Amino acid sequence: MKSSRLVSILLLLQTRGRMTAARLAEELEVSVRTVYRDIEALSAAGVPLYGDAGHAGGYRLLDGYRTRLTGLTADEAEALFLAGAPGPAAQLGLGSVLAAAQLKVRAALPSELRPHADRISGRFHLDAPGWYADADETPHLPAVADAVWNCRALHVRYRRWREPTDVERRLEPYGLVLKAGRWYVVAGPGPRTYRVDQILRLAATDEEFTRPDDFDLAGYWAAYQRDFHHRLRADRAVVRLAPGVTLTGSAPTDAHVEEDGWTRVTVSIESVDHAHAEFLRMGSGVEVLEPLELRDRIARTAAELVERYGDPRASG
Structure with missing residues (x-):
C-alpha cells in the first residue's frame, strides 16, 4: 500500500x-x-x-528532523519482540541494554499494540543450542564484539583442526554470526570464518582497519554455508540396504532393488571416519560395497567384535 x-x-x-x-x-x-x-x-x-x-x-x-511515526502493525510489533533473543544479547554483554530497549519500545507502542508484544514473550522462548551439546565457553566474545563494532584489529592465538593446530593470527573482524548456539567471527584478510570458542588468547589493539564497503555479512554467510554443505557431502558410498531399512541424512540416489530384496543405493558421506560410525549403528541392515577403504574398515571392526564377544554360532 x-x-x-x-x-x-x-x-x-x-x-x-x-x-x-x-x-x-x-x-x-x-x-x-x-x-x-x-x-x-x-x-x-x-x-x-x-x-x-x-x-x-x-x-x-532536513538536519534535525525526526518523526514519531512508526507505522508498526500488530504483526511487526510481535516480530520485533520475538527477534530480541535474551541469551545471545547477554553473551555479548547487552542483556540489560536489550531489556531497557524493549521496555522503551513497549512504552512507545500504541495501547492497542501492547498486548500483541506482551503475548510474544509469554508464548515463545528462543533456545538456540542443541540438546546434546554443552554450551561453548566463549570468554573472548565481548572483546571480539567490541572489535567488530569499533573496527579494531585483534591478535589471537587460535586452535584449528589441522596441523599445526595452534596458530597466531591478526584478525580484522567484520562481523559476528550465531549459528546453532555457536558464535563465529568473520574476519579479514580473506575474509575467513573462525569459531570464537577456539580463540585461546586474545590481545586487543588500537589499530583501526577499514571494513570493505561492499562486504555483506548475511550474503557471505549464506555462501559460506552452501560451500560448507557441499564439502561436507563431497564423497560417495555405495551400499546395500536390507528390506525395510532406510537411510537418514542426504537422500540416496541410483536406488534399485536386487533379486534378494535388498536395495542398492549411492549415498553422500562426510568422510570415511564419519560413515564408519554411522553405518555401524545400522548393524546387519546395511552392507557397504564402496569405497573399499570403508568396507575393509567395517569388516575389521566386525571381526574385532566377534573376537571380543565370541561367535554365537559356535556355542549353539
Whole structure:
C-alpha cells in the first residue's frame, strides 16, 4: 500500500541518511518512477525533503528532523519482540541494554499494540543450542564484539583442526554470526570464518582497519554455508540396504532393488571416519560395497567384535 511505502521511505531516510532514488527503489522493491512520485507526495505533505544532484547525490531529510511515526502493525510489533533473543544479547554483554530497549519500545507502542508484544514473550522462548551439546565457553566474545563494532584489529592465538593446530593470527573482524548456539567471527584478510570458542588468547589493539564497503555479512554467510554443505557431502558410498531399512541424512540416489530384496543405493558421506560410525549403528541392515577403504574398515571392526564377544554360532 502507498501509505505504508511512504512511511518506509521516511524511516529509511531518517535512519540511513542520504539515499538515491535507485537505492530506495531497490529497498522497497518498486520502480524508480514510483519513488519519484512518493517523494513528491511526501514533499507536498510538508516533509522537509531535499534532493542533491551529482554522483554523491540523493534524497535526505532536513538536519534535525525526526518523526514519531512508526507505522508498526500488530504483526511487526510481535516480530520485533520475538527477534530480541535474551541469551545471545547477554553473551555479548547487552542483556540489560536489550531489556531497557524493549521496555522503551513497549512504552512507545500504541495501547492497542501492547498486548500483541506482551503475548510474544509469554508464548515463545528462543533456545538456540542443541540438546546434546554443552554450551561453548566463549570468554573472548565481548572483546571480539567490541572489535567488530569499533573496527579494531585483534591478535589471537587460535586452535584449528589441522596441523599445526595452534596458530597466531591478526584478525580484522567484520562481523559476528550465531549459528546453532555457536558464535563465529568473520574476519579479514580473506575474509575467513573462525569459531570464537577456539580463540585461546586474545590481545586487543588500537589499530583501526577499514571494513570493505561492499562486504555483506548475511550474503557471505549464506555462501559460506552452501560451500560448507557441499564439502561436507563431497564423497560417495555405495551400499546395500536390507528390506525395510532406510537411510537418514542426504537422500540416496541410483536406488534399485536386487533379486534378494535388498536395495542398492549411492549415498553422500562426510568422510570415511564419519560413515564408519554411522553405518555401524545400522548393524546387519546395511552392507557397504564402496569405497573399499570403508568396507575393509567395517569388516575389521566386525571381526574385532566377534573376537571380543565370541561367535554365537559356535556355542549353539
